[in-house]
Amino acid sequence: MTTDALPASYLEDGMSLRSWLTTTDHKRIAILYALSITAFFFVGGAAATIIRMELATPAGDLVSNDAYNKLFTAHGVIMVWLFLIPSIPSVLGNFLLPLMLGARDLAFPRLNLLSWYLYLAGGLITLEALLLGGVDTGWTFYTPYSTMFSNTYVVLTLVGVFVTGFSSILTGLNFIVTIHTLRAPAMGWFKLPLFAWAMYATSLILVLATPVLAITTLLVAAERLFQIGIFDPAYGGDPLLFQHLFWFYSHPAVYIMVLPAMGVVSEIIPCFARRPVFGYDTMAYAILAIASVGFLVWGHHMFVSGQSLAASMTFSLLSFLVAIPSAIKVFNWTATLYKGSIRFDAPMLYALGFVGLFTIGGLTGLFLASLSLDVHLTDTYFVVAHFHYIMVGGSVMAYFGGLHFWWPKATGRMYPEVWARIAAVLVFIGFNLTFFPQFILGVEGMPRRYHAYPPQFQVLNLFSSTGAGVLAIGYLMPLVYFAWSMGRGKAAGDNPFGAQGLEWQARSPPPTHNFDAPPVVPARVYDYQADEPLPEAAP
Amino acid sequence: MAADTDATLSSGFRLLHAAASAQASRTDALFLAMLLLCGTVAIVLLVLVVWFSLRYRRGRQVDRTPPREMKGIEVAWTVTPLLIFFGVFGWAARDYVTMADPPADALPVSVVARQWMWKLQHRNGRREINELHVPLGEPVVVTMTSQDVIHSFFIPAFRLKQDVLPGRYTRLWFTATQLGEFPLFCSEYCGSEHSQMTGRVVVLSPSDYGRWLASGPSEPGMAQYGFALFRQLGCSGCHDPRSTIHAPLLEGLYGRTVHLQDGRSLVADANYLRDSILVPAKDVVAGFAPVMPSFAGQVSEEDLQALIAYIQSTHARDATP
Numbered sequence: 021m022t023t024d025a026l027p028a029s030y031l032e033d034g035m036s037l038r039s040w041l042t043t044t045d046h047k048r049i050a051i052l053y054a055l056s057i058t059a060f061f062f063v064g065g066a067a068a069t070i071i072r073m074e075l076a077t078p079a080g081d082l083v084s085n086d087a088y089n090k091l092f093t094a095h096g097v098i099m100v101w102l103f104l105i106p107s108i109p110s111v112l113g114n115f116l117l118p119l120m121l122g123a124r125d126l127a128f129p130r131l132n133l134l135s136w137y138l139y140l141a142g143g144l145i146t147l148e149a150l151l152l153g154g155v156d157t158g159w160t161f162y163t164p165y166s167t168m169f170s171n172t173y174v175v176l177t178l179v180g181v182f183v184t185g186f187s188s189i190l191t192g193l194n195f196i197v198t199i200h201t202l203r204a205p206a207m208g209w210f211k212l213p214l215f216a217w218a219m220y221a222t223s224l225i226l227v228l229a230t231p232v233l234a235i236t237t238l239l240v241a242a243e244r245l246f247q248i249g250i251f252d253p254a255y256g257g258d259p260l261l262f263q264h265l266f267w268f269y270s271h272p273a274v275y276i277m278v279l280p281a282m283g284v285v286s287e288i289i290p291c292f293a294r295r296p297v298f299g300y301d302t303m304a305y306a307i308l309a310i311a312s313v314g315f316l317v318w319g320h321h322m323f324v325s326g327q328s329l330a331a332s333m334t335f336s337l338l339s340f341l342v343a344i345p346s347a348i349k350v351f352n353w354t355a356t357l358y359k360g361s362i363r364f365d366a367p368m369l370y371a372l373g374f375v376g377l378f379t380i381g382g383l384t385g386l387f388l389a390s391l392s393l394d395v396h397l398t399d400t401y402f403v404v405a406h407f408h409y410i411m412v413g414g415s416v417m418a419y420f421g422g423l424h425f426w427w428p429k430a431t432g433r434m435y436p437e438v439w440a441r442i443a444a445v446l447v448f449i450g451f452n453l454t455f456f457p458q459f460i461l462g463v464e465g466m467p468r469r470y471h472a473y474p475p476q477f478q479v480l481n482l483f484s485s486t487g488a489g490v491l492a493i494g495y496l497m498p499l500v501y502f503a504w505s506m507g508r509g510k511a512a513g514d515n516p517f518g519a520q521g522l523e524w525q526a527r528s529p530p531p532t533h534n535f536d537a538p539p540v541v542p543a544r545v546y547d548y549q550a551d552e553p554l555p556e557a558a559p
Numbered sequence: 560m561a562a563d564t565d566a567t568l569s570s571g572f573r574l575l576h577a578a579a580s581a582q583a584s585r586t587d588a589l590f591l592a593m594l595l596l597c598g599t600v601a602i603v604l605l606v607l608v609v610w611f612s613l614r615y616r617r618g619r620q621v622d623r624t625p626p627r628e629m630k631g632i633e634v635a636w637t638v639t640p641l642l643i644f645f646g647v648f649g650w651a652a653r654d655y656v657t658m659a660d661p662p663a664d665a666l667p668v669s670v671v672a673r674q675w676m677w678k679l680q681h682r683n684g685r686r687e688i689n690e691l692h693v694p695l696g697e698p699v700v701v702t703m704t705s706q707d708v709i710h711s712f713f714i715p716a717f718r719l720k721q722d723v724l725p726g727r728y729t730r731l732w733f734t735a736t737q738l739g740e741f742p743l744f745c746s747e748y749c750g751s752e753h754s755q756m757t758g759r760v761v762v763l764s765p766s767d768y769g770r771w772l773a774s775g776p777s778e779p780g781m782a783q784y785g786f787a788l789f790r791q792l793g794c795s796g797c798h799d800p801r802s803t804i805h806a807p808l809l810e811g812l813y814g815r816t817v818h819l820q821d822g823r824s825l826v827a828d829a830n831y832l833r834d835s836i837l838v839p840a841k842d843v844v845a846g847f848a849p850v851m852p853s854f855a856g857q858v859s860e861e862d863l864q865a866l867i868a869y870i871q872s873t874h875a876r877d878a879t880p
Contacts, residue, residue: 085753089751162709164725169708309564336651344637359614359626392655393589395592395658399711480704
């Protein structure tokens with residue numbers, strides 16, 4: 021469809037390294053993010069691989085206990101702050117938000133580039149702490165261990181997290197202003213794609229919660245460096261104060277990771293089911309409900325910490341309430357399939373995988389919201405399994421689904437569909453093999469963060485370690501075929517999946533200014549019809 | 560090399576299905592109910608997704624007329640979970656309240672956690688490291704504090720866990736319902752040897768327990784030792800009934816309501832007594848001048864527990880007939 025008369029695509033608009041590093045094009049910045057978070061994903065993944073190898077046998081014989089403690093800390097810090105939080109918002113959000121709104125770029129393109137540099141600086145500082153010898157506090161940095169007892173690179177790591185946080189705040193701010201001001205004239209709020217709604221809610225959390233994390237890291241540094249008593253009772257502090265501050269950020273951070281995933285899935289399922297998303301308005305309100313009630317549940321991480329009975333009761337009840345909008349979303353995705361015309365391309369396989377795994381993650385969350393059950397299950401592998409179902413089974417599945425869905429748009433090339441489907445299935449199987457046994461381990465009482473464990477836990481740990489191998493292969497495959505498709509993949513065309521959404525009205529890959537002609541906002545969002553003629557398409 | 564010392568528990572334990580406390584059976588009942596409920600929901604959703612996927616897969620000849628709006632069903636799948644959630648919340652909260660409320664006659668045990676060891680002491684002075692002997696069928700209340708970082712006292716077979724914090728007391732209580740040995744884990748990450756901070760709870764028949772308690776090196780009871788400290792540290796100089804200094808009397812204080820200078824009232828529990836010894840200016844009793852010096856840095860965690868045990872013992876003597 022592209023002709024030579026049209027301006028070059030964003031990929032060809034300046035080929036020098038300098039043109040990439042000084043770009044203010046949201047699409048190029050998205051690519052910069054994609055490359056950097058992929059690097060961190062594999063560093064964090066390498067740490068996980070060693071952890072799973074260590075845990076294949078009960079004795080702590082592969083690495084020392086201190087090395088093990090640093091590995092799970094590195095895995096958590098990198099995966100949470102350097103991969104998951106920026107993943108969908110900074111890569112897919114950056115690339116797609118202006119396109120979905122019919123805009124030329126984000127509201128503040130230079131601020132957007134600054135976000136990436138801050139992210140990179142924070143990431144490199146964290147990596148530096150790792151190379152110097154690492155940090156052993158766990159990604160949760162609980163006091164007074166982190167302030168007074170750990171002799172590792174706590175402050176340097178916190179500086180990395182602090183700097184990365186500003187990247188989050190600026191991205192959030194940028195998205196909020198963009199969604200308010202740069203929508204195409206005919207695009208009202210209730211014509212926004214659900215992905216844009218999800219970005220909006222996520223951005224609100226980024227802007228409101230991340231400053232609390234920044235404050236908390238400063239307080240930890242103040243106590244650690246200057247013995248100012250804030251958290252350590254030996255200096256007159258209160259260790260639970262840290263947990264309140266930390267989870268005030270870190271629980272909403274879970275929604276920073278999963279709301280964007282819900283947004284991606286809400287784009288993919290209607291497209292491959294050829295049905296408008298079921299209950300669009302409810303879906304949008306559910307996103308807002310999750311984002312707001314999500315701020316009021318942090319104390320459910322502290323049911324055995326010694327917080328008051330009244331606090332625990334309140335947080336438990338609110339945690340059940342926040343599950344309602346999530347449940348509604350799952351029901352609505354399922355109902356979207358009804359009377360559809362369903363095709364199982366790779367993005368759809370990831371999206372359906374997301375629905376299944378997120379459901380299990382959500383349902384097991386109800387066990388943990390139940391006060392008396394949480395007393396037994398908290399700080400065991402049940403919790404580890406639960407949040408991996410949400411954050412890996414949910415967010416990472418959706419991120420991969422999104423990568424496959426919008427890959428043709430971003431590169432103008434198709435990936436080999438068969439390989440992509442094989443990888444999706446491998447990830448699904450490997451994931452369940454890795455993490456389902458951990459639910460049982462938790463019920464049996466195996467505590468988290470154990471370098472060595474009693475022998476009765478070995479069989480389930482072996483399943484888990486084997487699954488991690490399968491999962492690793494599933495994650496490596498896209499790296500290969502995506503790279504291959506850049507040179508050899510067949511040309512994608514502007515809209516290979518027959519998808520709605522303004523981004524598909526741009527060329528593939530889009531020119532730097534996004535649209536050659538003003539995009540046409542359809543009368544209805546997700547205007548798919550099950551009996552319309554099929555788009556010419558991948559197998 | 561270090562391999563055999565790392566896994567400190569012998570393989571003799573059978574954790575699966577061991578439910579060895581009164582609380583364990585209550586927790587398991589709710590767990591099974593939740594498993595049934597959530598399992599059903601998961602299976603129904605799975606069946607629907609698979610059924611829709613097969614029935615409405617592309618290329619199949621099937622009626623695809625768009626369905627009408629289904630507001631009724633949306634309300635139903637919102638309200639039904641909400642009601643169920645209130646029920647589950649209430650069930651779990653009721654058990655949780657029970658966990659927080661030990662019976663008055665529960666057998667007291669004091670615990671001091673440190674990197675990476677559990678130190679326990681019974682009221683008659685008998686000490687243990689990484690082991691807790693308790694009698695079958697009698698409520699036991701464990702009062703815990705930490706000398707350094709946060710730890711967590713976790714007995715999977717009892718389905719109980721409580722974080723152990725520096726600078727304050729937390730407690731946990733149980734009634735063992737099964738004889739035998741059950742693993743004890745530290746479940747809050749506490750540094751290098753976190754995974755070696757394990758031990759066991761040994762449940763004995765009441766007669767065996769009595770024999771066990773009486774055996775071992777003879778040491779003064781905690782209250783007796785606390786009384787000696789009470790003299791030695793000079794507490795009795797002010798708090799003795801015969802003292803000329805205007806200080807509150809401590810006999811029978813434990814468990815009573817105390818009215819404070821600033822208008823607050825609180826119940827004199829272990830945490831209040833602890834704070835009053837270490838930070839006396841924090842909760843000044845109404846009618847008294849804040850003249851007491853702090854004993855922070857002068858008493859160890861074990862000595863503090865003994866002092867509190869002594870004050871608690873005077874409570875027993877003063878009990879109304």
